[in-house]
Amino acid sequence: MDTSSTADLSKQYDYIIVGGGTSGLVVASRLTEDPDRQVLVLEAGANRLDDPRVTIPGLGISTWDDPEFDWCFMSTPQKHLNGRRVAQVRGRTLGGSTAINLNMLVYPSKSGIDGWAKLGNPGWDWDSLAPYYRKFHTFTPASKEVHELLALEYMDGKLHGTSGPIKASFGSSHGPLETAWPETFKNLGLAMTGDPLSGMASGGHSAPATIDPQTKTRSHAGSTYYSSEVAKRPNLRVLTEALVEKIILEADGSVIATGVQFVAKDGKQYTAYSRIEVVLAAGTFKSPHILELSGIGSTSLLRSQGINVVIDNPNVGENLQDHAAVTLGLEVADGVPSGDVLRDPKVFEAMMHLYKTTGTGPLAASTYTSAFTPLIDLRGNKGQTELTQLLTDYLPEGGYPKFPAQKQQYDLLKAILQSPDDDSVHFVLAPFQMNALAGESPREFLAPVTPGNYLSFMAALSHPFSRGSVHLNSANPASKPTIDPNYLSHPLDVEIFARHVQYFETLAQTEPLASLFKKEGRRNPPGATVKDLASAKELIKQVISYYHPTGTCAMMPKAIGGVVNERLIVYGTSNLRIVDASIMPLEPRGNIMSSVYAIAEKASDLIKDDYKRSGKPMHRRRQS
Numbered sequence: 001m002d003t004s005s006t007a008d009l010s011k012q013y014d015y016i017i018v019g020g021g022t023s024g025l026v027v028a029s030r031l032t033e034d035p036d037r038q039v040l041v042l043e044a045g046a047n048r049l050d051d052p053r054v055t056i057p058g059l060g061i062s063t064w065d066d067p068e069f070d071w072c073f074m075s076t077p078q079k080h081l082n083g084r085r086v087a088q089v090r091g092r093t094l095g096g097s098t099a100i101n102l103n104m105l106v107y108p109s110k111s112g113i114d115g116w117a118k119l120g121n122p123g124w125d126w127d128s129l130a131p132y133y134r135k136f137h138t139f140t141p142a143s144k145e146v147h148e149l150l151a152l153e154y155m156d157g158k159l160h161g162t163s164g165p166i167k168a169s170f171g172s173s174h175g176p177l178e179t180a181w182p183e184t185f186k187n188l189g190l191a192m193t194g195d196p197l198s199g200m201a202s203g204g205h206s207a208p209a210t211i212d213p214q215t216k217t218r219s220h221a222g223s224t225y226y227s228s229e230v231a232k233r234p235n236l237r238v239l240t241e242a243l244v245e246k247i248i249l250e251a252d253g254s255v256i257a258t259g260v261q262f263v264a265k266d267g268k269q270y271t272a273y274s275r276i277e278v279v280l281a282a283g284t285f286k287s288p289h290i291l292e293l294s295g296i297g298s299t300s301l302l303r304s305q306g307i308n309v310v311i312d313n314p315n316v317g318e319n320l321q322d323h324a325a326v327t328l329g330l331e332v333a334d335g336v337p338s339g340d341v342l343r344d345p346k347v348f349e350a351m352m353h354l355y356k357t358t359g360t361g362p363l364a365a366s367t368y369t370s371a372f373t374p375l376i377d378l379r380g381n382k383g384q385t386e387l388t389q390l391l392t393d394y395l396p397e398g399g400y401p402k403f404p405a406q407k408q409q410y411d412l413l414k415a416i417l418q419s420p421d422d423d424s425v426h427f428v429l430a431p432f433q434m435n436a437l438a439g440e441s442p443r444e445f446l447a448p449v450t451p452g453n454y455l456s457f458m459a460a461l462s463h464p465f466s467r468g469s470v471h472l473n474s475a476n477p478a479s480k481p482t483i484d485p486n487y488l489s490h491p492l493d494v495e496i497f498a499r500h501v502q503y504f505e506t507l508a509q510t511e512p513l514a515s516l517f518k519k520e521g522r523r524n525p526p527g528a529t530v531k532d533l534a535s536a537k538e539l540i541k542q543v544i545s546y547y548h549p550t551g552t553c554a555m556m557p558k559a560i561g562g563v564v565n566e567r568l569i570v571y572g573t574s575n576l577r578i579v580d581a582s583i584m585p586l587e588p589r590g591n592i593m594s595s596v597y598a599i600a601e602k603a604s605d606l607i608k609d610d611y612k613r614s615g616k617p618m619h620r621r622r623q624s
Contacts, residue, residue: 021096024281030604058363095222108588110199209366216359331521339432
């Protein structure tokens with residue numbers, strides 16, 4: 001079936017879902033389990049479900065900055081990064097970002113998720129969400145050999161999913177990097193303290209990957225929640241290459257979403273109408289953009305673009321948070337494997353043959369190394385005194401007086417920083433070179449152009465204090481929104497991040513990791529060092545995005561900055577709901593993929609429950 005064809009497209013559906021990415025396909029799949037519910041999904045990107053750059057786990061990066069797969073967003077010049085712009089990779093294809101990411105399955109902390117509930121969202125604490133973190137996936141335990149190789153003693157199989165669509169595994173292709181990583185953290189007194197899905201674990205470990213252990217292919221929303229069996233459901237219609245222009249809103253007491261206007265692949269404009277709800281699942285950048293195009297947002301901004309104001313809510317597009325990440329590459333010792341060897345066409349061809357014939361090798365693998373740690377050098381009484389002083393010095397500064405939730409959010413982040421059981425950084429060791437100064441595009445800073453083969457330390461702030469925004473800059477729906485993450489705008493982020501980045505040197509000098517690097521070998525960026533706080537503060541100006549943007553349609557009381565309530569309904573409307581990462585009021589630690597799946601699974605239950613309680617469609621389209 002040609003999913004981009006409008007042939008036989010109905011004029012009306014029960015639910016219209018804007019976005020066929022991670023959250024949109026979850027909700028579509030769950031709603032159409034009821035054969036009486038008719039669902040339309042509108043996805044701007046193409047159907048690339050069978051493309052090897054999607055199906056082969058190790059080829060995900062090849063899709064970045066390619067408009068066939070990626071929205072190719074770019075930030076505004078960042079004041080605190082010497083004016084650099086930062087690429088914002090976002091999936092623009094069926095499956096969304098889960099179709100093009102690096103497959104790492106990382107879970108948030110209990111304290112981070114409990115913070116959502118404390119911001120005025122009953123039912124969104126860790127205990128309430130934990131079942132949904134299990135529901136979306138099926139975990140396959142590692143073989144005995146891999147279990148020993150990766151030191152997986154901390155894993156508790158009872159915490160993981162057993163029947164969800166997404167397949168999670170540890171794969172079968174591992175090298176000395178994966179063996180050395182947890183052992184090094186253990187030698188530093190930072191061994192993993194428990195299963196990541198307990199919500200209360202930290203230390204160095206190996207993260208599972210969203211790789212199907214049977215087929216050795218990527219397991220993502222497009223291949224599972226929209227599997228060949230789901231696609232056959234007569235009550236589900238997925239339309240790809242359909243750019244949504246706006247949501248049709250009508251005022252009848254409260255505002256009612258009656259349909260969606262979009263342009264299809266054939267270039268014609270269409271309107272599809274909804275009997276029950278319109279569900280926004282367009283992601284952290286596009287969901288607020290579509291709200292503003294539809295007349296929901298800041299009155300002054302909308303009027304400046306000639307857009308009719310339906311609901312005045314200046315919170316739309318604010319509260320943008322992202323994990324700022326910085327890298328330091330070290331040249332590997334002779335004989336140590338690095339992904340940089342794949343730049344040789346003959347090596348790449350051989351590895352592709354290996355994958356196709358055996359399902360093994362680097363193209364079958366993910367980045368498994370992961371570590372969550374607190375401010376390591378600020379442990380103990382002396383360290384706590386220094387941390388207290390940092391909080392005293394910097395929390396009153398960098399305020400956001402137009403965003404009332406600031407105090408509540410910062411109090412929660414302060415408690416996390418001061419807790420000995422919580423962490424504030426995510427470390428990863430990527431098996432290839434990166435250099436943020438090589439160019440703004442991922443194709444430039446990920447290109448293996450520096451002589452030699454490298455492994456790259458990465459660090460990302462788990463709970464940033466800096467806040468940015470995303471807003472429309474034109475009434476033209478085809479124009480990309482203005483994205484300003486405002487990286488490192490809060491001075492406390494600078495102080496915390498620089499102290500974490502200094503730990504790169506300790507990791508590199510501790511066995512068994514130390515043996516993987518060439519003595520006096522080259523570095524990437526060339527000559528980079530983080531041996532003192534001043535040099536670390538210089539390196540973090542080279543941050544890139546970890547590609548985890550959240551928060552721009554925050555789930556909070558409207559009075560303190562919210563866009564949706566705890567049932568994910570947009571304030572001022574009766575039947576417009578948002579189900580993606582934009583609703584996260586606080587950025588969770590680590591990769592956000594698992595949290596997006598959990599949100600979408602819970603959202604599906606909320607939608608079903610609301611319909612069951614109402615017993616009938618919330619509205620009927622007005623007749624013209």
